[in-house]
Amino acid sequence: MDMPRDSLDEVTDEALLAAYARGEAAAARALSLRLVPRVLGYAARLLGDRAEAEDVAQDAMLRLWRAAPGWRAGEAQVTTWLYRVVTNLCTDRLRGRVRRRTDTLEDAPEVADAAKGVEAGLIEADRMAALDAALAELPERQRQALVLRHLEGLSNPEIAVVMDIGVEAVESLTARAKRALAALLAGRRDDLGYGDEV
Numbered sequence: 001m002d003m004p005r006d007s008l009d010e011v012t013d014e015a016l017l018a019a020y021a022r023g024e025a026a027a028a029r030a031l032s033l034r035l036v037p038r039v040l041g042y043a044a045r046l047l048g049d050r051a052e053a054e055d056v057a058q059d060a061m062l063r064l065w066r067a068a069p070g071w072r073a074g075e076a077q078v079t080t081w082l083y084r085v086v087t088n089l090c091t092d093r094l095r096g097r098v099r100r101r102t103d104t105l106e107d108a109p110e111v112a113d114a115a116k117g118v119e120a121g122l123i124e125a126d127r128m129a130a131l132d133a134a135l136a137e138l139p140e141r142q143r144q145a146l147v148l149r150h151l152e153g154l155s156n157p158e159i160a161v162v163m164d165i166g167v168e169a170v171e172s173l174t175a176r177a178k179r180a181l182a183a184l185l186a187g188r189r190d191d192l193g194y195g196d197e198v
Contacts, residue, residue, distance in 0.1 A: 009030075011027075011030070013031060013034065013035070013077065013078035013079060014071070014073050014077070014078055015027075016028075016030055016031040016034075017031060017064070017068050017071055017078055018068075018071065018073065020065065020068050021068040021069045021071065028065070031078075032061065035061070035064075035078070035079065035082060036057055036061060038079070038152065039056075039057045039060055039061070039082055039083070039086045040053055040054060040057040041053075041151070041152075042083065042086055042147060042148070042151070042152055043056040043057055043060075043086050043089070043090055045132065045135060045143075045147045045151060046086075046087070046090040046094070046140075046143060046144060046147065047090055047093060047094070048132060048135075048136050052093060056086055056089045056090055056093065057086070059089055060082055060085045060086045060089060061082075063085055064078070064081075064082055064085070067081075076161070077158070079154075079158075080154075080158050080161050080162055083148065083152070083154065083158075083162040084161065084162045084163075084164070087144055087162055087163065090144075091140065094140060130185060131185075134181050134184040134185050135147065135181070137180075137184055138177055138180055138181065138184075141163070141173055142173050142174075142176055142177035142180065143177065144162075144163060144173075145159055145163065145170055145173035145174045145177055146173075146174055146177035146178065146181065148162060148163075149170075149174050150174075150178075156170045156171060156174075159174075
């Protein structure tokens with residue numbers, strides 16, 4: 001029996017995954033619309049390469065679909081499991097980059113939203129480019145913890161599961177990452193359009 005489309009927004013990730021495992025295509029679509037943007041953004045921040053992030057997001061979702069028939073509700077949240085898979089895939093790709101000794105730069109900023117003013121769009125693009133560049137300078141584990149906490153909105157216990165470390169280690173990593181990020185962005189306040197803000 002298929003789930004009604006109008007009620008899919010209120011259904012938990014775990015229930016949608018179980019419905020997909022039973023063959024309900026609408027559940028897969030709803031879960032994909034809910035999760036793909038989140039894991040794509042997370043992977044892009046870790047990798048600094050949108051095309052590579054798309055590959056990681058696709059691979060992670062394929063792994064989720066393969067795991068669906070054997071998913072045991074209550075053992076893990078779908079999002080926590082998925083973030084861990086994405087983290088591992090990104091770590092593998094970053095290690096592969098180091099082995100190959102090839103560095104790529106993401107020079108093009110995101111296209112500004114047409115609804116924003118041109119100046120506001122340019123300022124926002126500069127801010128995001130500065131943030132992405134500063135994040136890329138952080139050690140890998142600090143970057144993962146910071147992105148999961150402050151950009152993806154996961155709690156420290158959820159991050160601990162994703163990163164396979166203790167909650168105290170998460171707190172330490174995010175604190176060090178915030179200090180390092182502040183140091184990397186120090187002196188850029190006026191350049192990034194924050195000069196007049198309190």
